[in-house]
Amino acid sequence: MAVDVESQLRELREKVEALRPGPEPKISMIVFSGELDRLLAAMIIATGAVAMGMQAVLFFTFWGTAALRDPGRKASGKDLMGRMFGRMLPKGRNQLKLSKMHMAGMGTAMLKDLMRKKNAPSLDQLFAIAAELGVQVKVCEMSMDLMGFKREEMIDYPSLEYCGVATFLAEARESQIQMFI
Amino acid sequence: MAEHDAVKILDLKGLPCPMPVVKISQQIGTVAVGQVIEVHTTDPGSLADFPAWAKSSGHQIVESRQEPGLIRIFVKRLK
Numbered sequence: 001m002a003v004d005v006e007s008q009l010r011e012l013r014e015k016v017e018a019l020r021p022g023p024e025p026k027i028s029m030i031v032f033s034g035e036l037d038r039l040l041a042a043m044i045i046a047t048g049a050v051a052m053g054m055q056a057v058l059f060f061t062f063w064g065t066a067a068l069r070d071p072g073r074k075a076s077g078k079d080l081m082g083r084m085f086g087r088m089l090p091k092g093r094n095q096l097k098l099s100k101m102h103m104a105g106m107g108t109a110m111l112k113d114l115m116r117k118k119n120a121p122s123l124d125q126l127f128a129i130a131a132e133l134g135v136q137v138k139v140c141e142m143s144m145d146l147m148g149f150k151r152e153e154m155i156d157y158p159s160l161e162y163c164g165v166a167t168f169l170a171e172a173r174e175s176q177i178q179m180f181i
Numbered sequence: 182m183a184e185h186d187a188v189k190i191l192d193l194k195g196l197p198c199p200m201p202v203v204k205i206s207q208q209i210g211t212v213a214v215g216q217v218i219e220v221h222t223t224d225p226g227s228l229a230d231f232p233a234w235a236k237s238s239g240h241q242i243v244e245s246r247q248e249p250g251l252i253r254i255f256v257k258r259l260k
Contacts (some may be wrong), residue, residue: 048199051206053238119195129203 026055026175030168033181034063034089036096036108036123042181043126049177050133057175059168061140065147067093067123068139068154075150082148089147092155093123131158138163185243185255187219188212194223194251201227202234209240209258217243220254227252 027049031042046056060068066089078086090096101107115122121129130137138161139154151162161167172178191208193201201222212218220231228245231254235242243255 044199047203051199051202051238052234053206118197120197121200133203 024053024055025177026057026171027177027179028057028168028172028175029059029179029181031058031060031064031067031181032062033099034066034096035099036093036111037098037100038181039064039067039093039096039123040126042179043123043130044121045179046135047126047129047133050130050135054177055134055136056130057136057138057171059138059140059163059171061143063089065139065143065149066090067096068137068157068160069149070153070155071095073153075153078148078150085147086149093127096123127155127157134159136161138167140164183219185217185219185257187217187255189216189218191218191220193227194221196222197224198226198230200224202230205231205234205256206238209238209256212258214258214260216258218256218258220256222252222254223250225252227254231256 027045029042029046031039033039042058046058049056069090069092071092071094075086096108097105098108098111101111112122114120136159137157141162141164143149144151144162154160189208189212191204193204196204201220201224205218205220208218220227224230228247231245232242234240235256240259241257243257245252245254
């Protein structure tokens with residue numbers, strides 16, 4: 001039986017091509033937690049990564065999606081559960097609590113005060129820097145739907161994209177660093 | 182004459198992580214290849230972070246020096 005060397009060669013070439021990393025090293029992060037300290041870490045790593053010459057992609061899912069709400073926007077047409085979730089979950093990044101030592105708001109307020117005194121960038125500043133640097137933000141459509149969040153209540157962010165797990169996996173498989181925060 | 186022939190001083194005093202590496206990554210393109218930027222920072226993490234940044238982004242740390250209350254880092258653009 002004749003072996004089709006050419007087609008085998010083509011197949012091998014395609015496999016090698018697929019293994020080759022993209023033009024730029026990349027980091028993909030799942031931002032699952034909707035907590036101030038964890039989101040700070042995610043934003044610092046993402047902005048740092050771009051400074052290091054990498055692409056950074058953040059996937060906001062589950063509790064993380066609440067951090068992308070714009071407190072100045074209202075969405076209409078929510079059902080009862082959607083309204084309940086909407087009221088109980090933080091309305092945007094500035095309402096997030098610490099994962100530890102929140103202490104009915106005292107701990108979180110103290111940390112924010114400390115950050116101001118130490119000149120550490122706030123979430124507002126980090127989002128502005130991330131946007132300027134081209135950090136990509138993607139939002140899990142299913143989480144939005146579960147929590148009853150509507151697109152019209154989310155922040156303005158360049159390249160904000162609504163997607164599902166396949167988009168994350170496609171990015172993650174060509175990233176050298178993957179994180180779950 | 183400036184040390185290491187630095188053509189620019191980047192004042193990052195008072196800025197903590199991640200701002201020093203974010204700022205140098207934005208500023209390195211403003212000088213020509215082969216030229217040196219002198220960075221002033223008060224973030225002790227920069228002593229480790231600048232060499233890591235340089236290694237990853239393909240530039241060179243000519244010298245970094247801890248002085249009382251100030252860290253001076255000389256960064257050469259290589260590409």
